Amino acid sequence: MENEKYLFVVSGPSGVGKDTVISFLRGAHPEIGKTVSATTRAPREGEAEGVNYFYRTEDEFRRMLERDEIVESNYYSGHYYGTLRSEVDRLLAQNTPVVLNIDIHGAANIKRLYPGATTIFLLPPSWEVLESRLRGRGSNETAEEIQKRLDTAREELSHAGEFDGQVVNHVVEDCAAELYGIMARRAGLAEEH
Ligand code: 5GP
Numbered sequence: 773m774e775n776e777k778y779l780f781v782v783s784g785p786s787g788v789g790k791d792t793v794i795s796f797l798r799g800a801h802p803e804i805g806k807t808v809s810a811t812t813r814a815p816r817e818g819e820a821e822g823v824n825y826f827y828r829t830e831d832e833f834r835r836m837l838e839r840d841e842i843v844e845s846n847y848y849s850g851h852y853y854g855t856l857r858s859e860v861d862r863l864l865a866q867n868t869p870v871v872l873n874i875d876i877h878g879a880a881n882i883k884r885l886y887p888g889a890t891t892i893f894l895l896p897p898s899w900e901v902l903e904s905r906l907r908g909r910g911s912n913e914t915a916e917e918i919q920k921r922l923d924t925a926r927e928e929l930s931h932a933g934e935f936d937g938q939v940v941n942h943v944v945e946d947c948a949a950e951l952y953g954i955m956a957r958r959a960g961l962a963e964e965h
Contacts, residue, residue, distance in 0.1 A: 776888025844878030
């Protein structure tokens with residue numbers, strides 16, 4: 773699909789600062805579209821169907837997965853979460869740039885379903901920086917739990933070369949600007965000055 777050039781996946785190891793970079797990017801560029809995910813968890817107070825999430829039963833969620841109606845998903849704290857293909861398609865059909873913040877495994881699935889999507893891997897400035905961020909996260913964790921997190925991050929980092937682009941997160945603002953530059957060139961958006 774021609775409009776796949778508007779689809780971007782941002783991935784990277786945990787601790788690299790993905791959420792911070794993406795929320796900065798969205799703040800600077802409110803025109804970037806946000807997809808509403810599906811989940812099997814119950815709505816929290818104040819949440820509404822189709823606004824925060826689309827709330828589905830596990831059976832419904834599984835059926836949607838089988839039909840490729842969910843383009844990436846995760847199991848978290850006893851519930852399923854996933855990005856709906858219909859949401860991505862709705863935004864792409866309007867020529868709205870879409871940024872999906874997903875783990876490295878989900879990124880491969882997006883590429884399978886949307887070969888024209890651009891996948892970007894966020895890298896830490898160095899292994900030492902990532903390690904200290906990960907060690908600093910959970911103060912009441914055992915050495916074993918911390919080691920497991922470091923091993924996962926190392927494994928995740930080894931996939932960087934499989935992505936279309938890599939951006940180093942030295943400074944959030946610069947990293948977000950570099951990301952936007954990639955998006956602007958690929959999708960023909962207005963460049964920043
Ligand atoms: P919450 O239940 O607090 O709204 O979300 C729990 C977790 O699920 C968060 O870490 C959130 O980022 C993640 N999450 C929400 N939607 C999706 C999704 O569509 N796909 C994936 N992989 N994770 C999601």
